[in-house]
Amino acid sequence: MNIFSIFKKDQDSTDEHTSPVLPWENRPSIFGVLKSNLDENHDPIQQEMTLPDEDRMHGEGSQLQWAAGARDGVLSYHTNDDNLNQKATEMAWLVKAIAENNHLKDLTLLYDILMRDDVLHYLDATIEKILTLSVRVQPYLHNYARWLAFESPDRGAVKFGIALLGLIGDKEDLENICVIGSHDEFTLFAEVAIVQMSDNPEGTLWRLAKKVHGWGRIHIVRRLLHTKDEGIKQWLMREGFRNTVMNEYLAYQCAVAGNLRAELMYKDIDDVTLHAAGDIIQALINPGPMEGIDDYDDGAVVIHQYLSHLTYRANTLSQYLLLQDLSKFLQDEKADWDARKDYGWSEDFRADLLIDIHTILAKPHWKEVLHAAINEGNPSQMWDIAKVADFLQVDTWDWCWSRLQEFPTDEASWYLVMKRMTAERLPMVLTFAEQNIPLSQIATGASKELGFHKNFLIHRCLDCILLKLGDFPEYAQNGFEFVKTGLLSPVIRNRNNAVKVLERWGKENWLMGTKEILSQAAYIEPNEDVGYKMLDLLEQ
Structure with a gap:
């Protein structure tokens, strides 16, 4: 059955010349836009791409807008059970009606609800109720779910379509679901569907995690934390914690999952591991929304080992700034150092670390590092250049x-x-x-x-x-x-x-x-x- 045929059956007696424009008409599909943004390796060309329904969602003004995927994260923690159950029941019965009769009025009612984009708020309850209603997949539901996911111009409809496809479980839909999941707005929904559909969900999720960098990566990495795959563990520690929201969301979990302590125990570590260790430590010592240095049993040892590697290898602006932050952290008089003693943070230990830090900071090559960064002209280093220059009192x-x-x-x-x-x-x-x-x-x-x-x-x-x-x-x-x-x-x-x-x-x-x-x-x-x-x- 052609996907578009679901909108051609049983149109009641409405005159096609007087019927209003349907809410999904005359706008580009989100899937088509996202697919056109992939390169030959199926990686997004433009990260955090603006979705085609953005103007409808937010208008063209300067209103505060959710980052891609952020709104769903908030909704997942704030629900009202009464309203949730009522909406879920309404949604489930509409899905059942569409699966059995494919009436345009039901299609339009459901779509109007999905356009509000609060799908995650009631999704789990809706899926549960759909299961209790014994909804038939054929002859209409599977094609309808595909249309929502791959032809709809609105994000709420796409999300619900992905959820239905995950429930249906046809592996032929998996590749297209991964295309949609390569945008952070949809990664959470694609992740759940992948777990239900893929023969190798961990490997599929890992490949998808490399394509997203915001909330999508946060969602997937949390699911990969208990992996037994050594390659994934290495990636989590070296790269997986990085995201455009806050590294603090994943730094602790990835340090533990990837065994950062063991990696730093090696005499010689590569630059990628050294750089990752610095970024993880930077996140751990900054107050954040997730676990930090006080939750990390290996924190004292990891920082000590990191400094031992940095003694002869400190040569980047980010390392200079981390050393300054570590110095401030170790001298924080408001911190409860007595409580931290059980984790190795004795007064003598901190004094030794401060000596190491100040020795590295006193090295004469830092101005050369600063001027080299200025000459390189990398825009991503602009703020680091300004901060280091202030510390070094360089005009x-x-x-x-x-x-x-x-x-x-x-x-x-x-x-x-x-x-x-x-x-x-x-x-x-x-x-x-x-x-x-x-x-x-x-x-x-x-x-x-x-x-x-x-x-x-x-x-x-x-x-x-x-x-x-x-x-x-x-x-x-x-x-x-x-x-x-x-x-x-x-x-x-x-x-x-x-x-x-x-x-x-x-x-x-x-x-x-x-x-x-x-x-x-x-x-x-x-x-x-x-x-x-x-x-x-x-x-x-």
């Missing part, structure tokens, strides 16, 4: 200024330049800003925008300027146009920071007409907190 103004001139609307470059601002540099920088930041495109009127959307990049650049501009009241004449633009920006943070600049300048440095402009801004201000700040400033 990086020329590098920051040069980078800004190369990328004049790069938010990070503006931040670094303004952080290093002096009175002598400010006129030149403000002139550059006037020439490269289209202020008229920012001053479009006050609104409630948060400014996180990609369309507000220049607004975030203005923010970087405003955050420092208040330190230079002597240049109020030069900087007033930026303040005025900020007051007229749709982004709340721009207007708030513009008010702060005026406050720090002091009224004695305001230009003529400033009070009137601020009064008008306060009159139309849509954000209550910012409006009060404007009025308070006027009354001072």
Whole structure:
């Protein structure tokens, strides 16, 4: 049976010339978009690809948006049993009706529910109720599940389709499910289906885990933690813990599963293992949402062994910064070191580690490492360069200024330049800003925008300027146009920071007409907190 035939049977008596456009029509399928994003090795070309239903889900504004797969993680911990059971029952009976009759009204009712994208909230309960209803797979349900998963333009429908396919268990669907699972938004659902369908679920999940880097990787790695496969264990410790959400989510689990302690006991370890060990330790000593150093029985030994390897091999900016963080960790007076003694953290042991750390930090080659990184020009090292330069008291103004001139609307470059601002540099920088930041495109009127959307990049650049501009009241004449633009920006943070600049300048440095402009801004201000700040400033 052709997949699309499920929508052609039993259309009641509706006139095809007057029937409304169905909710799934005239939009591209998510599966098709994701498949076109795979290279010859079936790896995603563009990571964290925007899904074709994004505008319908979030609109085109600057609203806070869930990272791919994050919303389902939250929903899995916050449910209401009464509402859940009611929704699950409704869903299950709709699925049964579709499986038996394939009526358009049932298809549309179910799809309208799925478009809300809260599938995970009630999925398990729905599947359980479907099983109790003895729903038939043929002649309609399997094709319908395939259509939802592989032809639907909406993420909620795709997720439910994957779940139904996992329940049906036809191995012919497995390859396409892996295609969808290569996007973090769908990995959790693909993972469950793979476990139900694959002859080698662990190997299939491992291959998929390498393709995802956000919540999808977090979900899969947690399922692989108890593996007996030595290759997977090595991967977990060397690479699997890394993700774009927070390494803290997986660092402890992967250190244990991959036996990081045993790996560091070898006299000679490769650079990949050394780098991974550093990243795991960095995550363990930072407070996070999951287990940390206080949960890790091998923590003291692992850090000691890591430092022993680093004594003669410390040569990256990330290692320098980790050494600084370890020094801070070992000298934390608020920590309960008495409780940590049972895990090897004696006072003498910590003193020895601090000596090792400070010996490495005192080596003369760090400035050479810093300058080599600057010359390399790797954008991913920008923040490490800035931090290490601050520790080493190296002036990086020329590098920051040069980078800004190369990328004049790069938010990070503006931040670094303004952080290093002096009175002598400010006129030149403000002139550059006037020439490269289209202020008229920012001053479009006050609104409630948060400014996180990609369309507000220049607004975030203005923010970087405003955050420092208040330190230079002597240049109020030069900087007033930026303040005025900020007051007229749709982004709340721009207007708030513009008010702060005026406050720090002091009224004695305001230009003529400033009070009137601020009064008008306060009159139309849509954000209550910012409006009060404007009025308070006027009354001072």
